[in-house]
Amino acid sequence: MFFRMLRQSFFRGWRRKALATATIVLSASLITALMNISIDVGDKMSREMKSYGANINVVPKSEAIPLEIGGVDYNPLKDRAFINEADLPRIKEIFWHNNIVGFAPFLKTGVVISGKEKKRINLIGTWFDRQVPISGDDEYRTGIKLVSPYWQVRGEWPNEQGAQNGMPGEVLAGALLARELNLKAGDQITVRTGDKAPREENFVVKGILTTGGAEEKALVASLATVQRLAGLAGKVQSVSVSALTVPEDRLSRKARHSSDSLDSAEYDRWYCTAYVSSVSLQIEEAIPNVTSRPIWQVAAGEGAVVNKIQLLMIVVTIAAFIASGLGISSLTVTTIMERAREIGLMKALGAADWEVYLLFLSESAVVGVVGGLLGCVAGAGLSQIIGLSIFGSTVSFSPIVIPVNIAVSVLIALSGSLMPSRLITKLYPAEVLHGRR
Amino acid sequence: MLAYLVNFIHDFIPLSLVTGMMIVLETPDGGKKPYRSFFIAIVCGVLAGCVIHPVALRHEMSTAARTALHGTALAAALLNAALIAISANCRRGWESFTRGAALFFTAALATASAYSFFVFIAEKAITTSSVLNTEVILNVGGILAGFALTSFMVPLTVHMSARNGRRAVTGILLFVSALLMSRWSADLLLGMMRLEMIELTSTRVSIVAKSGKYSALFSYLDLLMVALLSLAYFRKRPKVTAVELAEMEPAGRRKKCSVVLLELRWFRGSLASLLLALTLLLYHDFYASRPPRISKPVNMTPDANGVIKVKIEDLADGNLHRYSYVTDDGHVVRFFMINRSGGKKIGVVYDACMLCGDMGYLQENNEVICIACNVRIFIPSIGKAGGCNPIPLPHQIEGGFVSVSVAELDKGAKYFSEVATVKVKDPVTGKEMISRDAPQRDEYKGRTYFFDSAESLERFRASPEKYIGEKESRYYRTEGFQGA
Numbered sequence: 067m068f069f070r071m072l073r074q075s076f077f078r079g080w081r082r083k084a085l086a087t088a089t090i091v092l093s094a095s096l097i098t099a100l101m102n103i104s105i106d107v108g109d110k111m112s113r114e115m116k117s118y119g120a121n122i123n124v125v126p127k128s129e130a131i132p133l134e135i136g137g138v139d140y141n142p143l144k145d146r147a148f149i150n151e152a153d154l155p156r157i158k159e160i161f162w163h164n165n166i167v168g169f170a171p172f173l174k175t176g177v178v179i180s181g182k183e184k185k186r187i188n189l190i191g192t193w194f195d196r197q198v199p200i201s202g203d204d205e206y207r208t209g210i211k212l213v214s215p216y217w218q219v220r221g222e223w224p225n226e227q228g229a230q231n232g233m234p235g236e237v238l239a240g241a242l243l244a245r246e247l248n249l250k251a252g253d254q255i256t257v258r259t260g261d262k263a264p265r266e267e268n269f270v271v272k273g274i275l276t277t278g279g280a281e282e283k284a285l286v287a288s289l290a291t292v293q294r295l296a297g298l299a300g301k302v303q304s305v306s307v308s309a310l311t312v313p314e315d316r317l318s319r320k321a322r323h324s325s326d327s328l329d330s331a332e333y334d335r336w337y338c339t340a341y342v343s344s345v346s347l348q349i350e351e352a353i354p355n356v357t358s359r360p361i362w363q364v365a366a367g368e369g370a371v372v373n374k375i376q377l378l379m380i381v382v383t384i385a386a387f388i389a390s391g392l393g394i395s396s397l398t399v400t401t402i403m404e405r406a407r408e409i410g411l412m413k414a415l416g417a418a419d420w421e422v423y424l425l426f427l428s429e430s431a432v433v434g435v436v437g438g439l440l441g442c443v444a445g446a447g448l449s450q451i452i453g454l455s456i457f458g459s460t461v462s463f464s465p466i467v468i469p470v471n472i473a474v475s476v477l478i479a480l481s482g483s484l485m486p487s488r489l490i491t492k493l494y495p496a497e498v499l500h501g502r503r
Numbered sequence: 504m505l506a507y508l509v510n511f512i513h514d515f516i517p518l519s520l521v522t523g524m525m526i527v528l529e530t531p532d533g534g535k536k537p538y539r540s541f542f543i544a545i546v547c548g549v550l551a552g553c554v555i556h557p558v559a560l561r562h563e564m565s566t567a568a569r570t571a572l573h574g575t576a577l578a579a580a581l582l583n584a585a586l587i588a589i590s591a592n593c594r595r596g597w598e599s600f601t602r603g604a605a606l607f608f609t610a611a612l613a614t615a616s617a618y619s620f621f622v623f624i625a626e627k628a629i630t631t632s633s634v635l636n637t638e639v640i641l642n643v644g645g646i647l648a649g650f651a652l653t654s655f656m657v658p659l660t661v662h663m664s665a666r667n668g669r670r671a672v673t674g675i676l677l678f679v680s681a682l683l684m685s686r687w688s689a690d691l692l693l694g695m696m697r698l699e700m701i702e703l704t705s706t707r708v709s710i711v712a713k714s715g716k717y718s719a720l721f722s723y724l725d726l727l728m729v730a731l732l733s734l735a736y737f738r739k740r741p742k743v744t745a746v747e748l749a750e751m752e753p754a755g756r757r758k759k760c761s762v763v764l765l766e767l768r769w770f771r772g773s774l775a776s777l778l779l780a781l782t783l784l785l786y787h788d789f790y791a792s793r794p795p796r797i798s799k800p801v802n803m804t805p806d807a808n809g810v811i812k813v814k815i816e817d818l819a820d821g822n823l824h825r826y827s828y829v830t831d832d833g834h835v836v837r838f839f840m841i842n843r844s845g846g847k848k849i850g851v852v853y854d855a856c857m858l859c860g861d862m863g864y865l866q867e868n869n870e871v872i873c874i875a876c877n878v879r880i881f882i883p884s885i886g887k888a889g890g891c892n893p894i895p896l897p898h899q900i901e902g903g904f905v906s907v908s909v910a911e912l913d914k915g916a917k918y919f920s921e922v923a924t925v926k927v928k929d930p931v932t933g934k935e936m937i938s939r940d941a942p943q944r945d946e947y948k949g950r951t952y953f954f955d956s957a958e959s960l961e962r963f964r965a966s967p968e969k970y971i972g973e974k975e976s977r978y979y980r981t982e983g984f985q986g987a
Binding site: 101104105107108109111112115116118119161162163164165166167203310311312313314315316319338339340369372373376464466469470 | 630858878887891
């Protein structure tokens with residue numbers, strides 16, 4: 067009986083209901099869009115924090131001093147401090163050495179390709195897949211193939227040794243660079259360093275490299291080759307370490323704020339658990355004069371932006387909530403006034419106050435659900451526009467937004483119609499049926 | 504999400520049950536139900552719990568706060584129970600006292616419930632990142648769902664109890680209070696021992712331990728009580744026969760029908776919510792929250808030379824193959840083998856970690872995990888000492904077999920705590936017995952020996968080498984890696 071009454075009364079005043087739904091759709095779409103962006107980034111961040119592997123970036127200590135003013139780096143030691151290549155196997159001697167999957171050093175130098183002198187490009191030296199004798203395992207192999215498995219090469223990987231027996235050295239060309247300079251696998255190029263005493267070397271391009279990072283604009287060769295060209299034998303600029311780690315939890319977060327805040331028992335537990343932070347600390351202890359930092363890609367990029375605008379989102383959500391609540395409220399007052407006789411009749415037939423309430427509130431709840439669903443659709447589109455303008459990428463839709471949004475919409479509808487519903491108690495059957503009110 | 508929901512139910516279900524029954528008992532005959540005063544008491548109690556927890560945590564006195572809280576709650580429960588018992592016979596003149604005690608008890612219970620739920624929240628991180636994410640929404644949703652379910656229990660209990668006799672409701676209320684009191688007194692005992700206000704004795708510790716073990720079942724008992732109330736309610740429901748209905752006037756008949764229908768709906772609602780709560784609790788407590796377990800090891804018996812051999816072909820699949828061996832004195836030594844690099848390299852290790860103990864390692868998809876600390880083990884490094892890697896086990900590989908000598912396995916027996924019942928021999932008299940029933944036992948160089956009588960134990964202690972010969976000591980975990 068109740069549902070029959072609900073259905074009847076729902077379709078009666080459909081124009082006003084459409085207006086109420088539209089009000090809710092507007093605010094729901096705004097809430098959906100903002101929440102979707104925030105949740106998308108938040109999920110990525112929490113996935114990063116919970117993952118069982120992480121990359122750690124090791125750089126010389128002076129490199130980590132922030133001396134950036136107005137976007138220009140004034141650090142006088144920038145690109146002049148180095149790590150000794152000979153120290154690298156020590157990474158596999160720390161307490162958590164078994165959790166270090168691999169590591170790859172990097173050395174960067176500016177070069178030009180002869181014939182295309184206008185463009186200065188970076189030549190990056192690294193290990194591709196190199197045998198590194200470490201204590202306890204003479205056959206240990208490591209390199210960029212292990213550390214960054216997402217590096218994709220169209221063609222072949224170069225060999226590790228560089229030029230030998232009169233054969234030219236082998237390089238990879240980044241995909242963007244290759245497109246710009248029209249390079250393809252098999253091309254011969256001559257590379258010259260740009261400083262006062264230029265050195266030259268011939269290379270053959272073995273493959274085209276796709277990484278999604280800055281390497282796509284550079285040439286990548288073996289470390290030994292770049293060291294020879296740059297005149298920096300036995301030096302590297304940074305090391306990327308890939309480690310198996312334990313997901314972040316309370317203890318590691320406390321340690322991240324400040325390792326002094328841990329008491330000695332907590333410190334022991336932290337040090338003896340393979341958190342990415344404790345592994346980095348042990349790398350710092352093993353190699354002299356370096357700083358090592360876990361690479362939290364999302365947390366440092368999109369996370370920082372969203373963190374800042376989160377408060378704004380909450381304010382906008384609350385404003386939308388109040389505005390549409392007021393709109394619904396005035397619509398409900400009109401409805402009740404219009405249907406006063408009907409209410410009077412219901413009461414005269416023995417309906418209790420709460421039963422009449424239930425009818426009106428259920429009607430609002432249905433309006434809320436419909437409005438929320440439509441708002442989700444509109445908001446999903448809106449969030450793509452915002453995502454493209456802030457991050458330059460589309461935002462994936464999180465399904466959790468739908469139930470939350472419906473809940474919020476129903477809440478808006480109910481809170482809007484709760485106050486006017488009190489009018490119902492003030493209606494006396496005799497009065498309204500007689501037409502005095 | 505489920506953990507939050509279920510813990511909320513565990514912590515708050517006694518509160519909703521007690522409140523519901525007390526509201527019925529405190530309703531004067533033909534008067535209004537005192538919903539409002541109980542609501543205020545609960546809100547005050549929950550707020551107090553919310554305040555006490557962080558304050559106690561900041562001043563590092565959570566044990567003291569917890570003990571004081573449970574002591575107060577215990578006193579409130581006792582007072583309430585006593586007043587209920589007294590006023591059962593002569594109700595006049597006691598109303599204001601019983602009302603006061605009931606409100607105090609409700610508030611104290613609400614504080615204790617909120618406190619224990621906050622302890623749970625503080626232990627688990629409700630979110631891993633500072634930005635809104637799916638996980639935090641689900642967790643908050645879990646708490647809200649728990650809140651909805653437990654709050655629905657209050658009017659439900661009120662409705663179910665109102666039909667039942669005063670005596671039955673009083674009985675159930677006292678039973679639920681007794682459960683709470685037993686839990687609180689155990690907690691009080693533990694707290695006082697921790698604060699060194701009373702002496703620590705083994706009886707007291709065992710009381711606390713037993714209470715802790717069984718108090719996990721209290722929520723199920725509470726649900727059972729609601730179920731009993733509902734069943735009694737169903738039996739006493741207003742019945743009306745078809746003949747009676749036919750004789751009524753139309754208006755009276757409709758009214759009667761609607762009353763019967765409404766009562767039936769209450770009963771169905773109660774059954775549905777009980778079933779829902781029970782399913783959630785059972786699913787969480789007996790399935791979802793169980794820690795991961797290791798696969799069952801294959802028990803190996805050595806050949807005549809005291810060597811255990813495993814075919815290399817059996818290990819070709821790259822999976823973790825777990826074996827066990829029971830030493831003479833009943834220690835169960837687990838070890839596992841894994842083909843660690845796709846080739847012929849086999850990692851042969853004890854199923855124990857030098858850091859984390861003998862919880863063991865687990866294979867999940869292509870990863871080997873240390874159960875104790877949840878770290879992923881780099882599979883090619885299995886067989887090497889260090890970090891959280893399994894302890895290496897010396898072995899030989901020849902002729903397509905991996906062979907492990909029993910002597911080596913025996914030395915690692917102290918890495919494991921699991922003990923089986925075996926047949927043992929008294930090294931002095933040579934008498935055979937079952938290890939569990941041996942009257943005397945002694946440990947020497949890490950091995951356990953069993954003795955027939957105190958006399959032979961004395962003789963063994965005087966000169967152990969005479970009876971067992973020269974043997975190397977077993978390894979201890981505290982010694983760290985051997986030769987490393």
